[in-house]
Amino acid sequence: DGGLNISRDSGKSWRFVENLPLAQFYHINVDNDYPYNVYGGMQDNGSWIGPAYVWKSQGIRNSYWQELSFGDGFDVVPDPDDNRFGYSMAQQGNVLRYDRVTGHTKFIKPTHPDPDVKLRFNWNAPIAQDPYDNATIYYGSQFIHRSTDKGQTWEIISPDLTTNNPEKQKQYESGGLTMDATGAENNTTTLTISPSAVKKGVIWVGTDDGYVQVTQDGGRTWSNVTNNIPGMPEESWVPQIRSSKYNAAEAFVVVNNYRNFDFKPYLFHTTDYGATWTSLVSEAQVWNYTLAFEQDPLEPNLMFLGSEGGLYVSLDQGKNWTHWTNEYPSVPTMDLVIHPREHDLIIGTYGRAAYVMDDIRHLRAMAKNKSILNSTLKVFEAPTAYISINQAVPGTRFAADAIFNGENRPKEAMLTYLINTPEDKTQVEAVESKGKKRNKNKSVESEMTEPESEKEKVVYDSVKIEIYDAREKLIRTLAFKAPEDNGIQRTYWNMDEKGINWPSRKVPKANSPEPGGIKVIPGSYKAVFSYGDQKDSTSIKVVFDPRVTVAQSTHEAIYAERKKLENAIAKASKATHRLAESKSILEDYEKRMNAKNKETFKSLLEKTKAAKDSIEQLFIPFLGENNEGKQGIIGSKELSITNRFGAASRYLGSLLSKPGATEQRMYDQAVNKLDEHLIKIDAFYSGQWKEIRIALENADLSPFKDYDPLK
DSSP: OOEEEEESEEEEEEEEESOOOBBEEEEEOOOOOOSEEEEEEESSEEEEEESSSSSSSOOEGGOOEEEEESSOOEEEEEEEOOTTTTEEEEEEGGEEEETTTTTEEEOOOOOSSTTTOOOOTTTOOOEEEOOOOTTTTEEEEEEEESSTTTTTOEEESSSOOSOGGGGGOOTOOOSSSOOOSTTTOSOOEEEEEOOSSSSOOOOOEEEESSOOEEETTTSSSSSEOGSSSTOTTTTTTTEEEEOSOTTTTTTTEEEEEEGGGEEEEEEEEEEEETTEEEEOOOOTSSSSSSEEEEEOOOOOEEEEETTTTEEEEEESSTOOOEEEOOOOOOOEEEEEEEOTOOOOOOEEEEESSSEOOOOHHHHHHHHHHHGGOOOOOEEOOOOEEEEOOOOSSOSSSSTTTSEEOOOOSSEHHHHHHHEOOOOSSSSEEEETTTOOOTTTTTTTHHHHOGGGGGGGEOOOSSSEEEOOOOOOOOOEEEEOOOOOOOOEEEEHHHHHHOOOOOOSEEEEEOOOOOOEEEEEEEEOOOOOETTEEEEEEEEEEEEEEETSOOOOHHHHHHHHHHHHHHHHHHHHHHHHHHHHHHHHHHHHHHHHHHHHHHTTHHHHHHHHHHHHHHHHHHHHHHHOOOTOOOOSSSOOOOOHHHHHHHHHHHHHHSSSSSHHHHHHHHHHHHHHHHHHHHHHHHHHHTTTTHHHHHHHSSOOOOOOOOOOOOO
């Protein structure tokens, strides 16, 4: 639980291994920062906060995580009024209110008004935030304690909710061994508190000795509904209860009984405040005992279950469970939270640290309509995409392998889709080839019997994505080879428009992928997918970094200047690509003349070389000296036109305010240089190029020969 240390000098000194993600989380929580944070307590390793993802270079480093308090860490609850503050826990019922900026912690453990009553706190005592009052929290011993002033004072709102069995309270009778002093052996305690977010006053409680209790009036009266649960093992643990997000009378109860050598999974469900119950899990589908449960807040059919053997997913309200193994280990899955804004599933494991399953909306859609699973193509609702400002990594930039970098979320717009390739990857449609009008006198039957060459083939070998802006203008096209496997797929759009090929000494290849261009401005966009003859689409909301305020008019002004600059760069590209094409033509003629008769074409070869040299001189103002074949980082005395455009683009791309005099100057200087050298290129084509073209076209370079008779 404290990681791994290595000594190479027989224990005189030790090095802590930082790149093993092996933390043991008991609980998981989140806040609504940008990016949002993950909270949790670890076995013998304190209570922590860290980012779910970062708007920084590289990945999520250990140094981004902050310890809030030490001890065996359990649940961490950020204050919904200000997540600078919150509540963290340790063994023996110790609970603190922390300030994560200053590090101050205030001890707020509840007490009993009767000094002779000993409070029994579980090793992993329960805490809960009231969903109606941010100042109210609940904490559990054998009683439920409530504070309405963020832990300053407490009141007891329940009787002893456990069996209070004295046979389970003998941890001080050691039998001659050292007695437990850690609090790990406290029994007959509460384990979970779950206030309803649907109806105020409904609170569910589970204990470590097999009781399920509920109040409907804020704690004035309580009902023990344990005996109503068919199949409930006696004296079992109830580590988690989830009150329903939909119905006040509904709850889900996680039970495990492995301490009594019963490793069956248990998950019980009620819709009438515990009067009747049904089981939602069986050994046939879930391996080993259950630990955690979460129901989707927007689609009740979608459920997640954590077990000793991993994560399970149900699309039909628990009737069937599927073991989730995609990029997730078979590890004790202790806690599950769905982020309310970003719709991620955050998972705390006991041994493999924390996982974030980015954007579960595709699972939500499948749970709502299971026929989606059979679609040839289905595109799911896309999450909000953020054009973020990214920091450099703090500390060592060049981390090598010893510094841990957790996988970071890609910074592009996330697009999730499903494909199911037909068994025959090509299908023949009963329509005529494109460009041919249907013969009205032909029957469909006659068309169906035509040869395949006369019909259009549908091929399922690639995926195309077309991005449209709010005016329904096509701004970007992405195309790639279709994934080999059927099922859920994920790809990304860089939130850019179709770009241009920059100036180069080479002609762009005809089949090159469409180049990316400038970033789009915040707004609504549409992604249209094509796969074979199938089409589907989703909208994408693009938002600028919410940590800073930039007016939409400013984004529009920057965009307009960047488009103006891009158009100027396109002129420069057209010029260099024309030069490159012309040089290629001359090189082809050189080969042909050398192959036929070098001496015959000596004068013309010299003129061709002179034209090539002229082209190279025309390249230099645009691209600098040709350093191909040279090694090292090579500078240039003169600033090229491409360098000037690059600098102007950098100025514009870094703006958070409207373009001003500096940006205009950079643009004007680049364009003035461009115009100056475009005149020289035009002069070359109207003079030297025209002459060499006439000479080469009139040269006798035909491959045909005159042959003497063979007889």
